[in-house]
Amino acid sequence: MGFPAMRALAISALALQGACLAIDRDAAPTIEARASWTYLGCYTDNVSGRALPNGEQVPGGTNAMANELCQSTCQADGFTLAGTEYAGECWCGNAIGNGGALSTNPSSLCTMTCKGNAAETCGGPNGLSVYQYGSSSPPTSGTGKRGLAYNNNNPTANAEYANLFAGYSSVSWGYDWGYPSYNLNPSFEFVPMLWGLPSGSDPGWTAAVQTVGTKNILGFNEPDLTYSGSSNILPANAAAGYATYMEPFAGTVKIGMPNVLWNNVGSSSGGNYDSAVWTQYFLGNCTGCHFDFAAIHYYQDCDPADGQSGAAWFQGNVTNAYNTLHLPIWITEFQCYGTDAQQVAFLQTVLPWLDAQSYVARYAYFGVFPDYLVNSAGTGLSDIGMAYATT
Known part of the structure; x- marks a missing residue:
C-alpha cells in the first residue's frame, strides 16, 4: 500500500481485529532532551x-519576533533548527537544505x-540567523536502522513531510x-x-536503479494480498517478474524479496x-533469483x-520471519x-529491541x-513521530 486509505481496505480484506485509531492531539509533545540553543551563524536564504x-x-x-520566541516555537513543533529572517520571520527545520550555506560575509x-527585541539581530532579506538545539554543527546523515515510508501527497507535492526527520541520527533512509x-x-x-509488474520494458525503473547513490532496491508491494491497494500477483508471475526486472541488478545493488504481510493468516x-505459504511458492518458482534481504509488513492491535x-x-512475528x-x-x-x-508505548518497547537484533537490518x-x-497540520512531528525519531 502507499496511502492511509489503502491500509483501511487491507484491514477489511484481511479481517484483522484492529482497533480504531484514536488521535489525542491534546497530549503534550515529547521533545527530545537536548542541551540548549546554539548559534550556528548566518546562512544564505532565498524564496525559491x-x-x-x-x-x-x-x-x-x-x-x-525575537530569536528566543522563534526558538521556543520551533521546539514546541518538534524541530531542532530555528532561524529568524527579515526582522519578523521565523523558519524551522531539522537540517539545512536547498543550498543554504554559511555566509562568509x-x-x-x-x-x-x-521587531520584538531591538537588542537582537533577526537575519536580513537574504540572510537567516540560524540556531540549533543541542549541537554546535548542523545535522548530518542518519546512521540508524529507522526509515521513512512517505509519499508526495502534501501541499508542495514533494518529500516535505519526510524531510521533517532530517537531523535525527536514528533515521537514515x-x-x-x-x-x-x-x-x-x-x-x-x-x-x-518496483511496486508491481510492469506491462513491458521499464526504462524508468532501470534508470532509477542505476542512479548514483542507489544501494538497495525493493520489489512488489504486498503481492500476496488481493485488496485493491495491493499489487496482487500470483507467486509464479511474481517470480517471473523478479527474474526479468530485479535479477539483472544482482551484484550491483542489494535486492529485497517481495514486501509481504507476514502476519496474514x-x-x-x-x-x-x-x-x-505464498512466499514459499514464490521461492519455489524463483530458483535462479538472488536475494540479499527479506521485506515484511506487520499490522495488528x-x-x-x-x-x-x-x-x-x-x-515473535519478526523472529519467525527470520527463522523461516x-x-x-x-x-x-x-x-x-x-x-x-x-x-508511543509500543514504539518505546519495540524500537530498542529492533535496534538490538543483528538480523534486523532496517525498519x-x-x-x-x-x-x-x-x-x-503537517508542520512538524506528532507525538508518535517524536517517539519514533528519539526513542
Missing part, C-alpha cells in the same frame, strides 16, 4: 529554495534588528512505494521500489493460503483484546492500532503522513 523549509507564526505575530546578510524520490533530503538514502493471491502483549506479538527465510529482515511497513499513547513505521508520524 529555503534553507529551512517551515515558516512558523509566533505568538504576537511578526512585530513580536554575515555583516551584509544578517543585519536587521528583531526512506522510500515512497515508487522510484521518484520527490527531493528527499540527501541526508537520507532513497530506496526505489488468511487467504492470499492465488489461493486459500497465507502469506508465508497495540493491545490485543485477549490481553496479550502487542509488542510481544510483533517481536534466513535472511536479514527489513520491516518496510509496521504499525500497531491504538491511541497515540498506546502507539519503517507507518507512515509519514498527518495524524500519523506528522502532526495534523
